[in-house]
Amino acid sequence: xxxxxxxxxxxxxxxxxxxxxxxxKNYQFFLNRYKKYLNEAIDTFAYxxxxxxxxxxxxxxxxxxxxSSVSEKFRRLFISYSQAINKQENRxxxxxxxxxxxxxIRNQNQLIWLVxxxxxxxxxxxxxxxxxxxxxxxxALTSKSKTSLNRTEVLEWFNGEEAFLKFHQENIETDxxxxxxxxxx
Numbered sequence: 050x051x052x053x054x055x056x057x058x059x060x061x062x063x064x065x066x067x068x069x070x071x072x073x074k075n076y077q078f079f080l081n082r083y084k085k086y087l088n089e090a091i092d093t094f095a096y097x098x099x100x101x102x103x104x105x106x107x108x109x110x111x112x113x114x115x116x117s118s119v120s121e122k123f124r125r126l127f128i129s130y131s132q133a134i135n136k137q138e139n140r141x142x143x144x145x146x147x148x149x150x151x152x153x154i155r156n157q158n159q160l161i162w163l164v165x166x167x168x169x170x171x172x173x174x175x176x177x178x179x180x181x182x183x184x185x186x187x188x189a190l191t192s193k194s195k196t197s198l199n200r201t202e203v204l205e206w207f208n209g210e211e212a213f214l215k216f217h218q219e220n221i222e223t224d225x226x227x228x229x230x231x232x233x234x
Contacts, residue, residue: 050116050117050120051109051116051117051119051120051151052109052116052153053109053110053111053112053113053116054108054109054110054111055108055109055153055154056094056106056107056108056153056154056160057106057107057108057109057151057152057153057154058104058105058106058150058151058152058154058163059104059105059106059107059123059149059150059151060102060103060104060105060149060150061102061103061127061145061146061149061150062101062102062103062145062146063101063102063144063145063146064142064143064144064145064146064147065146066101067101067144068100068101069098069100069101069102069103069134069144069145070098070099070100070101070184071134071137071138072137075134075137076098076183076184078130078133079098079103079130080096080098082126082129082130083105083126084197085126086122086123086125086126086129087107087119087122087123087126088197089110090109090110090113090116090118090119090122091107091108091109091110091119092107092108092110092199092202093105093106093107093186093197093198093199094106094107094108094160094164094186094198094199094202094203095163095164095167095168095186095190095198095203096167096185096186096198097167097168097170097171097182097184097185097186098184098185099170099171099174099176099184104166104167104170105167106154106160106163106164106167108199123149127144127145127149130144131143131144131145157206160206161206161207161216164203164206164207165216165217165220167185167186168180168182168185168186168187168217169220169221170185171185172221180217180221186198187217190203190204190213191210191213191214
């Protein structure tokens with residue numbers, strides 16, 4: 050169950066580690082569905098979509114009438130997206146691994162490292178060697194373009210945009226074990 054005003058790391062992958070995103074347009078379609086189903090209930094602080102899995106850092110809105118509705122909103126997102134992909138790919142069955150994962154974030158140190166962990170995911174999985182991955186929130190957080198992300202709060206966690214950039218640049222060489230040592234549960 051989700052609690053109002055709390056932060057969570059949300060993640061899942063394709064069933065049997067199969068693809069979730071088959072074409073470039075699938076990523077944008079997923080993000081559009083995500084906004085449609087969840088923007089009223091949550092704030093999004095960071096995300097990364099990779100071919101076979103995704104990560105989100107979210108916060109449950111404090112004024113949300115019923116925080117138990119968040120799980121239902123995620124369920125609707127996953128059903129809607131799965132139906133579209135199954136039709137597109139002429140496939141049947143489960144697209145997502147059963148039951149998405151959520152980990153409650155307990156302090157600001159975890160928030161900062163989780164933002165970095167999410168942005169570093171494409172590097173860790175060998176998709177590129179910079180933070181500028183197209184389906185990550187990194188670029189939206191560092192640009193002046195309109196975004197549905199809660200950019201202001203994220204940059205405040207790092208004490209401003211310059212410190213955000215510096216943290217990411219300095220830690221890009223960090224061994225994955227260091228990141229894993231930060232407890233996200």
